[in-house]
Amino acid sequence: MGDSSYRTPLSRARGLGSAHDGVARFISERATSVALVPLSLWAIYGALKISHAGYAGATAFLQSPVNAVLAVLLIAVTALHMKMGMQVIIEDYVHQPRSKIPALLLNSAVCWLAGALGVFSILKVALLGAGAH
């Protein structure tokens, strides 16, 4: 997440400091956390709403544009938040490059795959309705 609007001109001119990384990660972690406060509360509401509604109820829930969009955002923002969280965990505990680098790549792959599958599945049900499968 390169959010260069947060950087001062001097910081841009000097390049990155000793961490060889800017503040973009820090901001993305906080921004996704803040977004997930309302999104996860909505997710609990949604889960309760469809919990005993069966296939018909779940697909009907996603026909509403608001529900579909919030569901897509929930998956996407969570996938990003969890990728960053797991990355920190890997960096904290795995130090040998031969295991750290594959672990970091695997984490990225899992999060991207989960995000893409989740978003696609929701859009499929939302756009094509219950009958298209």
Add this chain to the structure above:
Amino acid sequence: MSQVKADAKAPTCARRAAPMSPHLQIWRWHVTMAASIATRATGVALYVGLLIVVGGALTLALGPSAYGTFMTVMGSPLGLLVLFGLAVSIFYHLAAGLRHLAFDSGKGFLPATANATAWASFAFGIVAAIAVFIGAFMIKG
């Protein structure tokens, strides 16, 4: 020679590594330390939780029989146990996240405050999860 202790704890060192002084067995547990560990642990649990949610969304896109199987598995005793664990995780992680956002703004670092908010986070995690489960069983009727 086998009694010589290695002077570095490098994981690739061939000689026996020096013993570490006990820490987890000795250090008194603080609620703030438990809160930090629990925030990370619930984060990992929720990582798996999102994969389950994505699995559910996938079965919804695959059709009624796939979705039915998913819901049957989630409704089984083991499935309900996993769901309860995820519910506690999400509510605890949410409370802990808010606590960390307050820390980011510089607030809440006095030991008494940090301890109180840590306890409150644990309590919220469990109470909110129970409330949601009661709500779910009430909806079931």
